[in-house]
Amino acid sequence: MVMPGLVPGIHVFRPGTNKTWMAGTSPAMTETFRDEELLADVICRLIGEVRHVAVGAQSPIPATAALLARERANLHNLGKPYLSLLGSREHTFFTDGSRELFDCAGQNRVDVFFLSGGQIDGAGNINLVSVGGYDHPRARFPGSFGSAYLYYVVPKVILFRLEHSRRTLVPKVDFISAPGCSPDNVYRSGGPIALVTNRCLFDFDRAQKRFRLASVHPGHTLAEVIDNTGFDFDRPADVPTTPAPSAETLRLLRTVVAPMVAEVYPEFATRVFNIVMPAKAGIQ
Amino acid sequence: MIARSLDEALAPIGDGAMLAVPREGSGAAMAATRALIRRGVKRFHLVTLPTSSLQADLLIGAGCVTTLETSAVSLGEFGPAPRFTAAVLAGAIHMRDATCPALHAQLQATEKGVPFMPLRGLLGSDVLAHRPDWKVIDNPFGNSDPIVLLPALKPDVVLFHAPMADRAGNVFIGTQRELITLAHAAQKTVVTVEKIHDGDLLRDPLLAAGTLPGFYVEAIAVEPRGAWPLPLPDHYGIDAAHLREYAQLAATPEGFAQYLDRYVYEKRAA
Numbered sequence: 001m002v003m004p005g006l007v008p009g010i011h012v013f014r015p016g017t018n019k020t021w022m023a024g025t026s027p028a029m030t031e032t033f034r035d036e037e038l039l040a041d042v043i044c045r046l047i048g049e050v051r052h053v054a055v056g057a058q059s060p061i062p063a064t065a066a067l068l069a070r071e072r073a074n075l076h077n078l079g080k081p082y083l084s085l086l087g088s089r090e091h092t093f094f095t096d097g098s099r100e101l102f103d104c105a106g107q108n109r110v111d112v113f114f115l116s117g118g119q120i121d122g123a124g125n126i127n128l129v130s131v132g133g134y135d136h137p138r139a140r141f142p143g144s145f146g147s148a149y150l151y152y153v154v155p156k157v158i159l160f161r162l163e164h165s166r167r168t169l170v171p172k173v174d175f176i177s178a179p180g181c182s183p184d185n186v187y188r189s190g191g192p193i194a195l196v197t198n199r200c201l202f203d204f205d206r207a208q209k210r211f212r213l214a215s216v217h218p219g220h221t222l223a224e225v226i227d228n229t230g231f232d233f234d235r236p237a238d239v240p241t242t243p244a245p246s247a248e249t250l251r252l253l254r255t256v257v258a259p260m261v262a263e264v265y266p267e268f269a270t271r272v273f274n275i276v277m278p279a280k281a282g283i284q
Numbered sequence: 285m286i287a288r289s290l291d292e293a294l295a296p297i298g299d300g301a302m303l304a305v306p307r308e309g310s311g312a313a314m315a316a317t318r319a320l321i322r323r324g325v326k327r328f329h330l331v332t333l334p335t336s337s338l339q340a341d342l343l344i345g346a347g348c349v350t351t352l353e354t355s356a357v358s359l360g361e362f363g364p365a366p367r368f369t370a371a372v373l374a375g376a377i378h379m380r381d382a383t384c385p386a387l388h389a390q391l392q393a394t395e396k397g398v399p400f401m402p403l404r405g406l407l408g409s410d411v412l413a414h415r416p417d418w419k420v421i422d423n424p425f426g427n428s429d430p431i432v433l434l435p436a437l438k439p440d441v442v443l444f445h446a447p448m449a450d451r452a453g454n455v456f457i458g459t460q461r462e463l464i465t466l467a468h469a470a471q472k473t474v475v476t477v478e479k480i481h482d483g484d485l486l487r488d489p490l491l492a493a494g495t496l497p498g499f500y501v502e503a504i505a506v507e508p509r510g511a512w513p514l515p516l517p518d519h520y521g522i523d524a525a526h527l528r529e530y531a532q533l534a535a536t537p538e539g540f541a542q543y544l545d546r547y548v549y550e551k552r553a554a
Binding site for chain 2: 057058060086087089094095096097098099100102106128129130134135136137138139140141142143144145146147148149150151152153175176177178179182183185186187265266267268
């Protein structure tokens with residue numbers, strides 16, 4: 001298999017100019033990284049070793065993480081997960097149209113999926129529809145996509161919301177596109193396992209129906225997380241700092257994963273990885 | 285079967301029709317959409333399988349849609365769909381919010397000629413709460429197992445763009461299998477294609493596996509780059525510069541009117 005990142009002329013990597021953090025612990029390992037790279041690394045660890053990771057619409061960082069998970073597993077001969085990136089021609093195996101993802105998930109053949117929300121509350125409810133009353137909303141989001149189904153039937157749903165604020169992480173969502181938890185008699189083989197934001201990582205405790213702070217990202221503080229979260233959450237006495245991505249992870253991200261991401265998310269790949277893909281027919 | 289003009293092919297799509305269209309990545313008939321707007325179509329009940337982007341936003345902005353049945357409308361990487369958002373906030377369209385597999389299941393019910401289809405999920409959501417046409421029953425084969433039933437959805441017309449058709453009206457759709465479900469479920473199917481294939485698509489087993497039989501097809505028009513500025517799978521990608529321009533212009537009603545003048549009312553080659 002040709003690794004697109006290693007083919008000259010496919011892309012040019014220039015070090016990011018935005019806010020960066022130091023990675024690694026020894027001076028030889030010191031390298032700067034971007035927020036998006038840290039988040040992809042965090043999500044990659046949450047994915048774990050599974051058979052099938054699917055990524056839906058408008059999810060460039062989860063797509064980056066899923067590709068990283070496969071390439072990292074590939075590198076260490078762990079057996080790589082199947083990937084289904086919605087909108088990709090290269091990174092999908094579906095031949096039955098866009099319904100195949102849902103049919104697959106209905107039989108628990110999708111292990112990991114990603115969802116977000118204009119609002120997310122402390123019980124893991126997500127809102128992809130509107131703020132204010134449904135009939136007279138103050139704000140309108142695109143819509144629920146597949147969330148009102150996939151949230152119930154994918155065992156590991158990772159919630160991802162870059163903007164961590166009291167506007168997005170609210171006490172109670174205005175519209176439940178999909179609930180975080182269901183009564184015992186409702187068929188539910190899946191649900192949330194974690195929430196990743198630009199400031200921290202929360203784990204979701206399904207028994208308690210609450211989030212628990214797992215780690216705070218480098219450059220952010222516990223006080224800042226508390227100030228910017230609209231819902232109550234649990235936390236350990238000592239909150240760890242999210243580990244920085246390793247040099248190997250950063251190399252994989254920038255040289256192997258980034259050009260793959262550019263197929264589906266060209267704007268994102270240009271902004272984050274400075275990847276410029278040549279115009280190519282049929283990559284959609 | 286092969287119409288002499290795009291307008292002739294679009295004749296079956298009348299005011300007030302329930303019109304179903306596929307998602308952006310499966311072949312949106314954008315040249316046909318612009319022709320419908322030029323004709324001044326009205327009061328569509330627009331169904332998207334399962335989402336839409338520029339196509340729904342254009343039809344809504346141009347005042348062609350009364351009811352919208354969808355899982356989501358967005359310009360994806362290019363941001364929110366501005367005319368859709370404005371129309372919902374102004375109460376200008378009647379929303380039937382759905383979720384992706386629900387729309388697939390409702391069309392599959394029609395395809396099979398059954399009145400409804402059950403679907404997991406949905407229970408406890410406000411998507412279900414705002415759909416009085418969806419019912420919850422106790423699974424008759426289970427024990428205290430509530431499940432949602434969705435009524436069959438039968439569009440008057442389905443419209444999409446595909447790579448090619450032969451002269452008998454067979455249409456090659458490749459792996460975009462939901463286009464077959466759409467055609468099976470619709471009263472009438474109208475298709476635009478990049479080109480005419482000389483020969484019989486059903487005779488070659490490799491092509492036949494990805495072919496919608498002409499039996500289901502009402503009219504076909506040849507429209508090269510007919511999905512522009514949206515992509516056609518395996519043929520061309522999205523016109524990113526155009527989508528950026530659209531997102532910028534459509535942010536205001538005045539800008540949207542300019543867009544229509546520039547790209548819809550003035551017929552312009554892609």
